[in-house]
Amino acid sequence: EIVLTQSPDILSLSPGERATLSCRASQSVSSSYLAWYQQKPGQAPRLLIYGASSRATGIPDRFSGSGSGTDFTLTISRLEPEDFAVYYCQQYGSSPPNTFGQGTKLEIK
Amino acid sequence: EVQLVESGGSVVRPGGSLRLSCAASGFTFDDNAMSWVRQAPGKGLEWVSGINWNGGNTDYADSVKGRFTISRDNAKNSLYLQMNSLRAEDTALYHCARAASSDFYWYFDLWGRGTLVTVSS
Numbered sequence: 001e002i003v004l005t006q007s008p009d010i011l012s013l014s015p016g017e018r019a020t021l022s023c024r025a026s027q028s029v030s031s032s033y034l035a036w037y038q039q040k041p042g043q044a045p046r047l048l049i050y051g052a053s054s055r056a057t058g059i060p061d062r063f064s065g066s067g068s069g070t071d072f073t074l075t076i077s078r079l080e081p082e083d084f085a086v087y088y089c090q091q092y093g094s095s096p097p098n099t100f101g102q103g104t105k106l107e108i109k
Numbered sequence: 110e111v112q113l114v115e116s117g118g119s120v121v122r123p124g125g126s127l128r129l130s131c132a133a134s135g136f137t138f139d140d141n142a143m144s145w146v147r148q149a150p151g152k153g154l155e156w157v158s159g160i161n162w163n164g165g166n167t168d169y170a171d172s173v174k175g176r177f178t179i180s181r182d183n184a185k186n187s188l189y190l191q192m193n194s195l196r197a198e199d200t201a202l203y204h205c206a207r208a209a210s211s212d213f214y215w216y217f218d219l220w221g222r223g224t225l226v227t228v229s230s
Binding site for chain 2: 035042045092099100101103
């Protein structure tokens with residue numbers, strides 16, 4: 001089973017700053033089948049990125065994804081107040097599929 | 110409006126059963142595979158089960174295999190999860206999620222807000 005480890009667990013930044021979130025896989029993720037989600041308290045998760053670097057419909061271009069193999073990154077170029085949330089990565093290309101990272105909480109400094 | 114709305118969650122005793130439902134609207138339901146993903150209180154996301162577009166293929170997390178059964182009724186635009194032999198560790202918010210594919214081994218582009226299952230004596 002592929003285990004996804006996200007870092008850091010908590011990231012404290014101010015609006016306007018750049019955020020870099022990491023997702024590391026215990027084995028190579030085939031075909032860069034890696035997605036990122038944002039979840040705010042009391043809300044459903046929202047798809048941000050799929051295929052490691054493709055933005056989902058309606059996602060602002062300040063969100064970008066990169067990486068391949070075992071190392072993936074979600075970057076938020078300039079934080080807006082509404083970006084403070086929990087972020088999860090998910091791999092969907094290997095068996096067993098659909099495993100998630102433990103999440104990174106992005107909080108206001 | 111494109112949405113998924115879950116229902117059926119409640120408090121149940123260990124060993125009990127529960128059936129969750131998910132009503133889909135605003136899209137062609139049988140175009141997509143579907144999954145259930147749960148979230149224990151204060152914890153992360155855990156994939157529970159998936160079903161392909163016509164119900165012909167299903168899969169389960171090891172933690173629920175043999176106890177939970179996923180099904181769908183495309184005529185009713187609905188997804189279900191029959192949960193038997195419930196344990197305390199099944200306590201979670203259960204989300205219905207749409208796969209961006211006819212195969213459930215995929216990412217999820219639409220989620221419901223969830224229905225809460227509490228297993229407690």
